[in-house]
Amino acid sequence: MGDFNHGHIQWTSLQSTGREDQEFLNLVQDSFLSQHVLEATRGENVLDIVLSSQNEFVDNVKICEPLGCSDHNQIHFIIKVKGERNRKIRYRKIFHKGRYKDMREYLAKIDWNNTLKNKTATECWNILKSEIDCVVDKFVPLKKQGKRSKKKHLSKEAIRKIKYKQMMWKTYRHTGSEEDYSIYKEALNQATAEIRNSKRSYEQKIAFNIKHDSKSFYAYVRCKQKVLDKVGPLEGSDGNIITEGFLRQKT
Template sequence: MGVMYRPPNSGQDQGHKMHHKIESACQKGKVTVIMGDFNMQVDWVNNAASGPKEREFIECLQEGVLEQLVMEPTREQAILDLVLCNEPDLIKDLKVREHFGGSDHNVVEFNLQFERKKVESDVKVLQLNKGNYRGMREELMKIDWEQSLVGKTVEQQWQEFLGVIEDTVQRFIPKKRKVIRGEIRQPWLTKEVGECIKAKEKAYNVAKSSGKSEDWEGYKNKPRITKREIRKERINYEGRLASNIRNDSKSFFKYIKNKREAKVDIGPLQNDAGNLVMGDQEIAEELNKYFASVFTVENMSNMPTIQESQGAESNMVAITKEKVLEKLRGLKIGKSLL
């Protein structure tokens, strides 16, 4: 499945590149679906080309055994947005709908029917709300950490500690199969926005069926009103998230994370020997080595002499339950620092 766009004033070279891509996709011996705005002036009902570029395009589709399935205008009176498939029976309920946002092109909607293999998921997640945390604490208190960690390197100590924690978690927190949820609903998609979208679709269908100028005039403002309502609700939702970040920072950063288009990982890195380092532990060691190299090396043989303080001494340090609670209440849960 692929999406293509051919600019209106494309030259012959761009046309040949597009034909090559289509031919390559069709040679793989699999079901092929290609859709997009091809900007081709073709009479698709009679398969008649209006020029040499269109004729070459039709020949390319015939060689790839691709059938063009859109038979209604998608921009004014022209069929520019196409759906190509070498198994046309798999394309169901193809409809040319209202304009997309502020675009002068119509939405082309269809269902792709295919057999989905049922695969049982083995992924399990922890049920943290059902964990036996009292049992975990009692189990961890039985461990002599000093005895189990003595004589080991930092990495060995970490692996020992991590192994114990993971084993305890496995024994005291139950698991369940991960539920794969369906379509993700936009959080700002309110009832009012949904009604605007439905009204826009209804007005388009009425105008398309009747062909009357007054119906098209009634539809004209619907996309603009819907776009304005969506923008307003999105701004309101983002404003509520931002204003409540002190009390609910998780929702704010979850929304920001979902808006990111790309997730960039660290690495690979190049070590001193010029080799690429790709493993997580090796990358961490290279970063640690670099950070340690910029530290200031203190001259331990020439330490300053500390003079005894001549001020008043205080032998009384009072730590009360009330003072500790006061400090805890002042912690900012959304930040790592006070």
């Protein structure tokens, strides 16, 4: 899939008027590839195409509205592949619902003096870590992870205008009239402006509340990072690669 910029190819009749376009068409045919986009993706031209080695691999191709300020339409399609689905259920701990009083009582009953007696620092750490993991598993409830929630920076008004913009695009694609296209462009501009205002308001809100809710602020900053900070494996003094978290910290 991509923008191949060969707008003079008629994919329904497999004909072309330009030399470079004809060479590309010959290449596609000689490679026994199928081209699945038959509607215009920019203006009246088919510039963005989807190629596959077997025609039945791609299904339900839809030409949708442009994304943002792009002048190319989106292409939605389904790739048919066979494979086993491994739907692993994921859980996360709900720490704000933890029974911390019970945790303290549980840990207070442990005879730490005898438990840690004559132990090295590493052994003490492993024992402490094991007990903390135990009480967390025992007293902090789990919740099944669901689908991602909607973007928090989008207000209800922004979502409403996005849906209206999408509806106007479908209307224009159905009628093809200049009037409906003008209505769509106006809806696009309004939706873009509302998204920008909604995002600015949300960022100002979490910035002003950073003293009372720093978690939301830093979570938003992290989600905007293109590269997540992560400590990679280190080489120990013996030349071996260290991947375990505690040993890396110690190194």
